Amino acid sequence: MKIAYLALGEEWQNNSAGHSHSFSICQNLAKLGNDVELFIRGKGKPQAFGRLKVSFINLPKAGGRISGLKELKKLSEKLKNFEIIQERFSVNPLSVLARFGFKGKTILEVNDPGVETWTGLRKIAYAPLIRLKLESCDAIITQTETIKKILKAQTKKPVFVISNAAAVKKASKRALEKARKEMKCKNGVVCAIFAGSFREWHGVRLIPKISRLVSGKKIRIVLIGNGELFEKVKSECKSIGNVRFLGAKPFEKIPELLQAADILIAPFVWNNKKFDFWWNPLKLFEYLAAGKPIVTTGFKEVRKIAKNAALYAKPEDIKEFARLLEKLAKNKNLRQRLGKKALQIARENTWEKKASETLKIYKKVLA
Structure with a gap:
């Protein structure tokens, strides 16, 4: 054809x-x-x-x-x-x-x-x-x-x-070590990544507040990407010691960065009162392909994608989101179980x- x-x-x-x-x-x-x-x-x-x-x-x-x-x-x-x-x-x-x-x-x-x-x-x-x-x-x-x-x-x-x-492609051990070093995630520190555009519905404006709630818990928040809210979010994170900004990265480098993480986060928000959350975020498919557990917002369309590979917070409930993030950070077995489910879902999509x-x-x- x-x-x-x-x-x-x-x-x-x-x-x-x-x-x-x-x-x-x-x-x-x-x-x-x-x-x-x-x-x-x-x-x-x-x-x-x-x-x-x-x-x-x-x-x-x-x-x-x-x-x-x-x-x-x-x-x-x-x-x-x-x-x-x-x-x-x-x-x-x-x-x-x-x-x-x-x-x-x-x-x-x-x-x-x-x-x-x-x-x-x-x-x-x-x-x-x-x-x-x-x-x-x-x-x-x-x-x-x-x-x-x-x-x-x-x-x-x-x-x-x-x-x-999303494509499932395993990164090399060397690439993962290099990524962890770039993110400054040392042994004993759990690395949680947000990757994507700094747009309103991606919920990136909530990350400074979430980061403060998990500060001191040996959790490093790493943000990859740029966009309209980048400078605002970066400014609000200046006084928070557990946040690192990597900026935009070439698309081919994203999978190895995601695979080097321990947890992947997507705190989506929604302000449209007429229609339900309608997006089908490519970000979530890339997260699943990395084989990592996800903390995200429990919208219907989001649950259809991540299914049982994620923990879900209520929209804009930063305390619940932080609690779920901390729960995963403390439980390596749970992270591994959800990560395996994520990879299975990715291979079906x-x-x-x-x-x-x-x-x-x-x-x-x-x-």
Whole structure:
């Protein structure tokens, strides 16, 4: 099958979850014997990874000047050679124009409920575009049943659910030792890692308070990543001795850092009163693939992912979160049991499996 994957809102090799998901699913679709081309923002000559080709497209971003007509025309001509297009949703309207004249089928990948959750000018400005994208596709792929339910209220197009995944790859002993040293986690100190974007719903703003509650308990909190709340969180942690910031790390280095930890944390928060927590965090799949126990928030969609490999706190209950973290820190056997369960769940949610599920949807839509 000839497959085009449009990721026009993602930047090549920028360590984001969007980039990781796009490349991983394309790479595994290619491994199944398909000819796949990933179109993504970037510069340089196309790159080949077996039957996967990565081509760089620099269409103007949404809200920018309407330029780059040559790029748009070139993309439009290329797309005519494919049987199916999967477009990772972005608010860039030019992807609709790029598909003009395409005779195959289009799958829209929507990982955010979009217009139904927006308000004010943003909703007014983008609502027509979002409806156009929903109605111009043949089917929709999303990541959770919660998002599916929201989308079904917006469109009659078929909606399929395929979750995120992660690759299980064991790090070398040398890499783990190097990671522990970088995190300054000496023998006898339990290392708990948060890895990801410093965004509101990731709950990273709660970490300074949680860190204070476990200070003096031989628990080191290590934060990996950056984002809009990075400076605020770092400032609030200045007077706390058990916190270390590593900043953003290359995506390929994240697995060995996670495997070097003793516990992995994700204190998600949620302030949307209309809809339940809808995300399918790639972070949790990466945590599971590291084979480590998790302390996180007990939202329904989170429990579906981590299952019995995690301990769950109530939303924004920092005392309970700290108590669960301390409970794991004191109980090595419990950490090992949950870690084994985590690895088992990860092996049931590989990119290979998700690519196979995606291919079945393509065939159903093409039939």
